[in-house]
Amino acid sequence: MTIDGITLNIVDTAGIRDTEDKVESIGVERAKKEIESADLILFLMDTSVQISEEDIEILQRIRDKKKIILLNKSDKATEESGFEQSALKEYISEETPVISISAKYGDGIDNFIMELKNMMFHGRIDVNQEVYITNARHKDALAKTYESLECVERSIEAGMPEDFFTIDLMNAYEKLGLIIGESVEEDLANEIFSKFCTGK
Amino acid sequence: MKTVEEYYDVVVVGAGHAGCEAALAAARLGCETIIFTVSMNSVALMPCNPNIGGSSKGHLVKEIDALGGEMGKNIDKTYIQSKMLNKSKGPAVHSLRAQADKDAYSMTMRYTLQNTDHLTLRQAEVTELIVEDGVIKGVKTFSGAIYHAKTVVLATGTYLKARCLYGEVVNYTGPNGLQAANYLSQSLKDNGVELYRFKTGTPARIDKRSVNFDVMEEQFGDEKIVPFSFTNKEEDIKREQISCWLTYTNEETHKIIRDNLDRSPIYAGVIEGTGPRYCPSIEDKVVRFADRKRHQLFIEPEGEFTNEMYVGGMSSSLPEDVQYAMYRTVKGLENVKIIRNAYAIEYDCINPNQLKLSLEFRNIQGLFSGGQFNGSSGYEEAACQGLIAGINAARKRLGKDPVILDRSQAYIGVLIDDLVTKENHEPYRMMTSRAEYRLLLRQDNADMRLTPIGHEIGLIDDERYDKFLLKKEQIEKEIERLKHVNIGANKTVQELLESLGSTKLNSGSTLEELIKRPELNYECLAPIDPDREPLDDDVAEQININIKYEGYIKRQLQQVEQFKKMENKLIPDTINYDEVHNLRTEAVQKLKAVHPHSVGQASRISGVSPSDISVLMIYMEQMRHRK
Numbered sequence: 158m159t160i161d162g163i164t165l166n167i168v169d170t171a172g173i174r175d176t177e178d179k180v181e182s183i184g185v186e187r188a189k190k191e192i193e194s195a196d197l198i199l200f201l202m203d204t205s206v207q208i209s210e211e212d213i214e215i216l217q218r219i220r221d222k223k224k225i226i227l228l229n230k231s232d233k234a235t236e237e238s239g240f241e242q243s244a245l246k247e248y249i250s251e252e253t254p255v256i257s258i259s260a261k262y263g264d265g266i267d268n269f270i271m272e273l274k275n276m277m278f279h280g281r282i283d284v285n286q287e288v289y290i291t292n293a294r295h296k297d298a299l300a301k302t303y304e305s306l307e308c309v310e311r312s313i314e315a316g317m318p319e320d321f322f323t324i325d326l327m328n329a330y331e332k333l334g335l336i337i338g339e340s341v342e343e344d345l346a347n348e349i350f351s352k353f354c355t356g357k
Numbered sequence: 358m359k360t361v362e363e364y365y366d367v368v369v370v371g372a373g374h375a376g377c378e379a380a381l382a383a384a385r386l387g388c389e390t391i392i393f394t395v396s397m398n399s400v401a402l403m404p405c406n407p408n409i410g411g412s413s414k415g416h417l418v419k420e421i422d423a424l425g426g427e428m429g430k431n432i433d434k435t436y437i438q439s440k441m442l443n444k445s446k447g448p449a450v451h452s453l454r455a456q457a458d459k460d461a462y463s464m465t466m467r468y469t470l471q472n473t474d475h476l477t478l479r480q481a482e483v484t485e486l487i488v489e490d491g492v493i494k495g496v497k498t499f500s501g502a503i504y505h506a507k508t509v510v511l512a513t514g515t516y517l518k519a520r521c522l523y524g525e526v527v528n529y530t531g532p533n534g535l536q537a538a539n540y541l542s543q544s545l546k547d548n549g550v551e552l553y554r555f556k557t558g559t560p561a562r563i564d565k566r567s568v569n570f571d572v573m574e575e576q577f578g579d580e581k582i583v584p585f586s587f588t589n590k591e592e593d594i595k596r597e598q599i600s601c602w603l604t605y606t607n608e609e610t611h612k613i614i615r616d617n618l619d620r621s622p623i624y625a626g627v628i629e630g631t632g633p634r635y636c637p638s639i640e641d642k643v644v645r646f647a648d649r650k651r652h653q654l655f656i657e658p659e660g661e662f663t664n665e666m667y668v669g670g671m672s673s674s675l676p677e678d679v680q681y682a683m684y685r686t687v688k689g690l691e692n693v694k695i696i697r698n699a700y701a702i703e704y705d706c707i708n709p710n711q712l713k714l715s716l717e718f719r720n721i722q723g724l725f726s727g728g729q730f731n732g733s734s735g736y737e738e739a740a741c742q743g744l745i746a747g748i749n750a751a752r753k754r755l756g757k758d759p760v761i762l763d764r765s766q767a768y769i770g771v772l773i774d775d776l777v778t779k780e781n782h783e784p785y786r787m788m789t790s791r792a793e794y795r796l797l798l799r800q801d802n803a804d805m806r807l808t809p810i811g812h813e814i815g816l817i818d819d820e821r822y823d824k825f826l827l828k829k830e831q832i833e834k835e836i837e838r839l840k841h842v843n844i845g846a847n848k849t850v851q852e853l854l855e856s857l858g859s860t861k862l863n864s865g866s867t868l869e870e871l872i873k874r875p876e877l878n879y880e881c882l883a884p885i886d887p888d889r890e891p892l893d894d895d896v897a898e899q900i901n902i903n904i905k906y907e908g909y910i911k912r913q914l915q916q917v918e919q920f921k922k923m924e925n926k927l928i929p930d931t932i933n934y935d936e937v938h939n940l941r942t943e944a945v946q947k948l949k950a951v952h953p954h955s956v957g958q959a960s961r962i963s964g965v966s967p968s969d970i971s972v973l974m975i976y977m978e979q980m981r982h983r984k
Contacts (some may be wrong), residue, residue: 308912312909315875316875317447317875317909318446318447318449318450319447320446320447320449320450320795320796321447321796321906321909323795324796324909324912324913324916325912327793327916328912328916334967338967338968339967340967341960341967341970341971341974342919
């Protein structure tokens with residue numbers, strides 16, 4: 158997704174906890190891996206309940222990662238709920254932003270976005286400098302472009318007339334066009350209908 | 358007063374290259390057909406260059422022939438020199454061109470028309486269309502005679518409100534001093550047809566005896582003659598050829614032109630029509646390519662029994678005295694005598710966006726058109742449209758669906774799609790670069806692509822079709838055989854390979870693999886292929902090309918498959934573009950104007966962007982869901 162020009166690839170992981178359930182444990186393993194490779198962790202905590210041991214475990218796991226702690230359900234947070242924000246201090250550094258939000262009512266989301274942009278633009282998030290391809294379709298198009306350009310190269314080396322290598326050059330052009338919207342493939346509508354319900 | 362009244366299935370207006378093909382096709386498909394010409398002496402007239410074919414135009418002629426048209430046969434009968442152009446380049450751009458004996462070309466075509474069943478050739482000027490409730494009913498001639506018809510094909514060429522100009526001289530005639538057609542334009546306008554005004558031009562004709570050929574380069578024809586018609590073999594048409602001659606303009610020529618530009622009707626603003634960028638006058642060349650010190654000129658014979666020579670590359674509308682002065686600066690033309698002046702011609706034609714891909718007018722049922730009337734230039738471009746218009750006019754009469762060739766099937770398909778779909782503000786000329794699938798649309802395989810269609814239409818008889826099927830079978834069988842002929846690394850083989858500049862074999866190979874090597878071909882491997890049956894040249898050529906370029910051909914076929922998917926997404930006739938949300942206003946206007954047949958065609962309209970196409974496809978999908 159893109160927020161104010163910043164392209165984010167967000168992974169919603171499973172909650173991390175000990176489990177005997179096989180399927181769930183796969184999810185947990187995957188979540189742990191994602192934590193390793195992520196540039197930024199958004200740790201969502203439920204403030205309507207007490208901080209659990211599992212929460213602590215996660216905080217320890219992400220101790221060395223860039224992170225934003227999101228205290229969700231701010232609308233429900235009361236003294237009775239027993240959530241002690243001060244207890245977090247032990248696990249996070251002073252610069253780590255802690256933001257109260259209500260996903261339900263949208264409170265605090267602006268603050269969150271502001272903080273996210275701050276971190277991005279002030280270089281506090283060490284984004285991998287390699288170019289990311291965030292869309293499987295684009296990745297496929299680029300791979301095919303590369304293949305076609307290799308064909309072009311081989312044809313030119315073999316001294317083929319231009320009508321031959323233009324075939325592959327056109328293929329490359331068409332595929333690149335798909336990424337920047339200069340060409341349209343016939344299955345576009347199907348693609349869109351498979352992803353969204355555009356209504357009747 | 359009593360007037361003449363006759364009844365026909367198909368009326369063809371104009372007997373140029375488009376009209377002749379249209380009339381022959383309609384008559385051969387069994388329709389009672391009449392074709393009108395302003396003069397019996399101008400049937401299939403070549404008022405400009407004395408040749409048929411050339412780059413990409415040669416492709417068109419071969420396609421016309423493969424479909425059962427006449428142009429290829431007619432030029433094979435009347436050529437005086439033949440040449441395969443671009444032979445140093447790939448097979449996609451090889452193009453056949455023949456110099457014609459103009460008079461013979463015209464007379465031979467007239468003879469064919471006059472001896473075709475169901476066809477009447479009539480000298481008269483058509484002045485009016487008879488249209489009732491948006492349906493064509495016939496035509497009226499200058500004398501008031503009425504010709505009722507089920508369908509009409511307009512092929513008026515450059516005759517509508519034509520005027521010829523050079524310098525201050527203006528003649529209100531068609532080409533070559535022939536009578537112009539001055540009334541039909543008004544009738545077209547009255548029926549809501551949008552007209553354009555185009556212009557084109559032609560160089561002077563000069564007296565052969567006044568030319569010094571000694572200082573020019575002689576241009577010979579090919580030794581090996583490739584016929585235009587697939588029905589002819591080399592030995593059927595081989596004859597002695599006549600040379601053309603190459604010379605050049607020079608800076609003195611250019612100076613004279615520049616000094617007199619203000620006397621050119623085009624630069625003086627007398628001519629309002631738009632000329633062809635791809636066939637510029639010498640004035641245009643000198644102005645547009647100011648840094649060029651010389652331009653090529655080809656001095657070409659106009660026929661066997663005339664002293665007239667055509668000065669190819671030097672069309673002009675400058676005044677007579679300037680013409681003399683500039684032609685006489687050219688090496689070899691120092692004492693040249695002009696027989697006919699160079700001139701520009703201006704004429705009415707239509708905005709072809711008003712046509713369907715069948716070449717029928719969208720708003721006048723049963724009215725078809727082809728040729729320069731549709732805004733094209735060139736004999737070959739005209740002929741192929743005439744053929745398609747004639748076929749579809751006949752089919753409409755016979756209650757059959759129109760024949761539409763697409764861009765992956767033929768140059769004819771590219772040409773018609775371009776005319777009908779794209780904006781065209783100058784005479785349209787065919788070029789190989791306009792075709793996306795050039796490697797498939799070669800001149801050598803036009804019969805493979807189109808003869809089955811010609812047979813189905815009914816213009817290719819069973820005898821010719823059987824011959825075609827045999828050829829096809831020979832090609833397929835031989836390719837299959839070559840895949841299975843194993844060649845060992847023996848002494849004879851190695852020696853042959855070495856002598857042909859090819860790498861020796863390490864182990865065995867098949868003949869097919871050897872043919873794929875760039876330096877080898879089917880022909881040169883004959884010595885190590887003892888089981889080979891003798892095959893005709895054109896069969897061998899297909900085998901060679903299909904094997905050598907198999908990979909490329911396959912990849913181009915995949916592109917065609919993608920293309921067809923978009924072409925097959927048909928846009929319903931009832932679509933209301935105003936209802937398609939998010940379509941840009943410009944796109945709505947363009948789509949309404951062209952009324953595309955498919956999403957593929959829509960995507961080629963200038964002013965319709967890829968995102969408009971996405972929007973359109975989503976809308977169509979929603980409509981489909983709604984049903």
